[in-house]
């Protein structure tokens with residue numbers, strides 16, 4: 001971690017690992033590009049924009065193949081652009097289907113080009129999985145302020161992404177609720193005063209299940225998250241706790257925090273979104289209901305705060321907060337996260353790709369729930385480690401890791 005000098009008491013200076021201040025909001029409101037607008041984060045983002053009293057307006061919406069949903073969104077919020085990255089899906093859009101004033105672009109290349117449009121002030125990166133990397137890189141390349149939900153970007157290519165952001169004067173602000181909480185808590189001190197960053201985990205639907213019984217869980221059971229409503233991929237990741245593994249790696253690069261200072265605690269209520277422990281023993285927590293609208297809005301409005309549509313905590317109803325240590329035996333994915341955060345290099349890209357393919361296999365009924373972490377562990381162990389992989393290396397390893405999972409799934 002970089003060791004910044006202590007700011008004077010009156011200064012508003014922030015620790016080095018809190019991303020730089022985003023550009024001030026112009027009086028007329030900011031144009032926002034929402035990548036993955038039809039997903040769970042995408043639809044919550046549109047609610048935040050609609051409730052922002054004109055501070056933010058949707059300029060570009062992008063989705064892969066959910067044409068009916070994106071057309072409905074386009075009629076509701078009249079963006080300048082709609083991008084559909086799947087050409088076959090885009091071909092089903094008839095003439096006159098879009099509102100007057102909204103233009104259609106097709107394919108991932110068109111999206112890469114359009115996110116660089118100088119008219120765009122903020123980019124919300126909420127495409128799911130490795131597919132979200134290229135448009136996030138394109139936005140950073142263009143020096144944009146990116147509200148990052150797509151954690152896979154940092155898991156796969158953290159050092160490269162952070163170097164690119166610094167070189168292009170771009171700003172990355174976390175949307176992931178844990179990282180948003182950490183970002184907020186870090187504003188209480190300097191980086192040399194931080195002794196531990198503690199990510200909270202709900203524990204998912206199987207928090208109290210035995211290792212044996214986990215072998216037979218069904219797709220439906222795994223998709224039933226107790227506290228958060230999210231897309232299917234991240235919901236399975238929460239059930240295996242691979243989501244927390246990916247978030248450890250995300251925190252490692254986003255905050256420039258050494259892996260040994262990162263920890264996980266299970267907190268079933270999902271009210272404390274993460275914690276930062278300082279050298280004097282003070283622990284700063286950020287709290288709120290499990291509602292992604294708050295971290296989305298914070299990433300858009302930072303460094304300011306304003307009123308918005310996120311739910312509020314109601315202390316008149318009584319509030320219970322429990323914390324317990326995670327169980328690495330029942331949730332072996334956690335160890336993989338700590339290992340990949342510590343080793344760095346190509347580990348994140350390989351772990352992410354193996355997990356994406358294994359989750360796809362589990363959702364398709366091809367492998368068991370417990371196979372997901374086992375397969376990821378094997379692929380991670382057997383890959384040809386690279387300390388500082390290029391983007392091409394990362395793409396090659398991503399393909400290799402997926403193939404390995406498919407191969408083992410057939411055995």
Ligand code: NAD
Pocket residue numbers: 035036037038039040041042062063064065066085125126127128129131132149150151152175176177228229230231232233234292
């Ligand atoms: P989701 O499955 O609900 O939505 C995914 C979106 O990505 C859709 O709009 C879809 O059209 C688009 N998409 C899918 N494949 C694509 C492709 N190949 N090219 C372009 N677009 C594509 O997912 P989600 O739950 O909203 O998660 C989105 C991202 O945010 C993930 O990286 C996830 O880890 C992260 N995240 C989500 C939550 C949450 O509460 N849902 C919380 C923290 C982080």
Ligand code: MG
Pocket residue numbers: 176177178247
């Ligand atoms: Mg999270």
